[in-house]
Amino acid sequence: MANYDHKTIEAKWQNRWEKRRAAEIDLSNSRNKYYMLMMFPYPSGDRLHVGHGRNYILGDALYRFLRMRGKRPLNPMGWDSFGLPAENAAIARSVHPRDWTLGNILVMKEQFKRWGILYDWSKEVTSCKPDYYRWNQWLFLRMFEQGLAYKKRAAVNWCPSCQTVLANEQVVEGRCERCRTEVVQKDLEQWFWKITDFADRLLAGLDELSGWPERVKTMQRNWIGRSEGAELDFRVPAIDETLTVFTTRPDTVHGATFMVLAPEHPLVERLLGDSERDQEIRTWVEGMRNTPRLEREGEGVAKTGRDTGAVAINPATGEEIPIWLASYVLPDYGTGSIMAVPAHDSRDLAFARQEGLSVRLVYHPDGEDVDAETIEEPILHKGVIRNAGPFDGLRDGEGTVEKFIAWAEEEGFGRAKVTYRLRDWLISRQRYWGTPIPIVYCDSCGIVAIPDDQLPVELPYDVEFTGKQGNPLSRSDEFVAVTCPECGAGARRETDTMDTFVDSSWYFLRYLSANDDSRMFKRETAEAWMPVDQYIGGIEHAILHLLYARFICRVLHDFGMVSVEEPFTNLFNQGMITRYSEASGRVEKMSKSRGNTVSPDKLIEDMGADTERVYTLFLGPPEDEVEWNDDAVYGAYRFLNRVVRMQQRLAEAPATGIADEDLERLTHKTIERVTRDLEKFKFNTAIAALMEHLNGLSRALEDKSASRLVCDESFDIMLRLLHPMAPHLTEELWEQRGHSDSLLDVDWPDHDPSKLVTDEVELVVQVNGKLRDRVVVPADANETRVRDLVLASDRVSRYLEGLEIARMIFVPGRLVNFVVRKKG
């Protein structure tokens, strides 16, 4: 039997939807609004593969479902189109990044269309275009005014391969998040955004996000890394300075037997003299500075250190303790220096043992005589405090830490302090293809902001892409040479561009005012449409993009531009699609570099986009990682072909049917299941329900047990339920069945509970929990009646022979369980 003509049908409906601008929505009406958002893609030169498709197909199915259910969903799309690959393509193939990018966008758009995906293209946003990135610049200037954007010299992450600095979030296990090259530290002056000011709010906000996956929230909490403790001051008499440390355990200060500074600590130089030994220490410090952090801090890396020879005074005991430098103290956490309490901290203990430093117990375990000089493992605050004056006898907990903080405050050598792991967001990039930072350096005026009316600062088109060191912008005299907006003298333009994560930190607001040249976005529209009701994207942005977007949303909130602080109410992370890779011999994430991709182009050519859609959604729970099976795709095609054949066979149904109620029950059961499943994004089980429905309908036709009327009705309902998954075919069949409205405008069916009711139900009968029989009983039978009916079964009575029924469990509509024991 011939397969249906998916090519003609799909082209026909894609063109119709496009022509009628099916997904365009009027934002001035926010009744029943539902803002759904797919993470906007980077338009890479590679065609999308079926692994990418999962995300978009899922979103489109959701869009169509919501729409049929009476929502007015906004489903926009745009392009996260600044970034390195464009520049690399320029270097490798001498195409201009802009032309390359805009060309790729056209290709991707066509692919979306071929998948049957409906976006509201009237609100398209392209981040590499001046009408978008001028608002990045505008935002930068507002933040600059507020002190939220600032420039500082600091040790920053530098990727030697990408030739640019990176934010902390973009360094994964010491490597560049993009290209996996090992990152090195460089001392540079860079632009930062003050996300640390928002650490507490970003943390607290997570508690309200009940619609976010727990693991994403956990990852963000860990990233922010809030830590409560105290700052304590240690005097260094030799240079008349104070060394301040951060500790979460000020209650162990009596056990601080030495101090450790990070090699980069600003006081190091002052502690050193001219001796040969001190010169050696300087060499060592220099070596540390130049050691990649992975080698310095990585797992299993040995601790190294040097004794400065200087001493500090322990403020609790008044004793002199040596000051060391060591690799294990991080320069950019806390104060970059610690009090070492080897008795109660494993790292300090390891270092103390290695260097022969003394160890002193503060907490003494109960009923155990512990010798501080020989312990191999730290005592983690077990037992009772001794030799600490007024604190003797205290135990861990019970506000002990607070008592020490109060004491330190009274004595003036310390104070309560909260520290975060989070660092300010380094947004400078030494690359061409990004938003120019709207700043000018003037010899007399210093750092000068570009006035708003001179925005956008456009990227010059005509630059050289040589692949040589440095940003092409800095070699463009035309771009660099400006007059100072304040004094009119000659000045230099900032040539760093912004991290592309700036673009994606607010694009969801730009969709709401995509064509408005007068402002970043319209407040009233944002008021009506924010927050995003459902955000869908990959887990890889759990920290990066999602943290930045939450940050910028708060900044805009504080500017009075939007009232929400949390931009995304619900977050859904679809899982990856994997496939066997010849290259590695393993099942891995589908990707071009692994050579295990499947192109949708051929698949669509052979079996149609609806087949790909149905198969992709059927593969498994959308949040799980699933393996693509080339053979199993055909099952989806087979299913759709059966739907087509079913339509052709409907005429075989008789005028009256003896079992109409059975088919109706199945139909309404299917409505109930599919609706419930789609509400939970369980497209896989929704499709299974539809397959079962088709099987049931097929059976009814085969048996001629249901009437034409009921079969028609059942089939039409199936088309509506299937539409989100297989939109082209269902539209076509719907039209062929004589309906004039597009399924997009047809209501989702409701199930009628009265159709689900049956006169009789099958009960499972168990004896001591073992399945022994199934018995059909009237649906409304009470426990006594059921007992009689069940006991009348031969099979049941066989199992009860010679036994005494101790108890009968009756779960109406489900089962009966006899608890029996030997007659005694």
Add this chain to the structure above:
RNA sequence: GCGGAAGUGGCGGAAUUGGUAGACGCGCUAGACUUAGGAUCUAGUCCCGCAAUCGGGGUGGGGGUUCGAGUCCCCCCUUUCGCACCA
């Protein structure tokens, strides 16, 4: 090491949240049919007991709660994803 998620047939996965384990699909087996198509249709397909409509076992392993556990609790194993000298 810390934290999260998961472990069910040959395979992808279901199981109305404590009530028939294996829905649906892939694959496989047998048959029917054919205008040979990537056909289609019908039946079967967790394991063991030669076969069964009968019996036993079965959701990573071990214990427990319960009339009843894939589901809840405890211990262990494995996989996987974050974080990882953060003081």
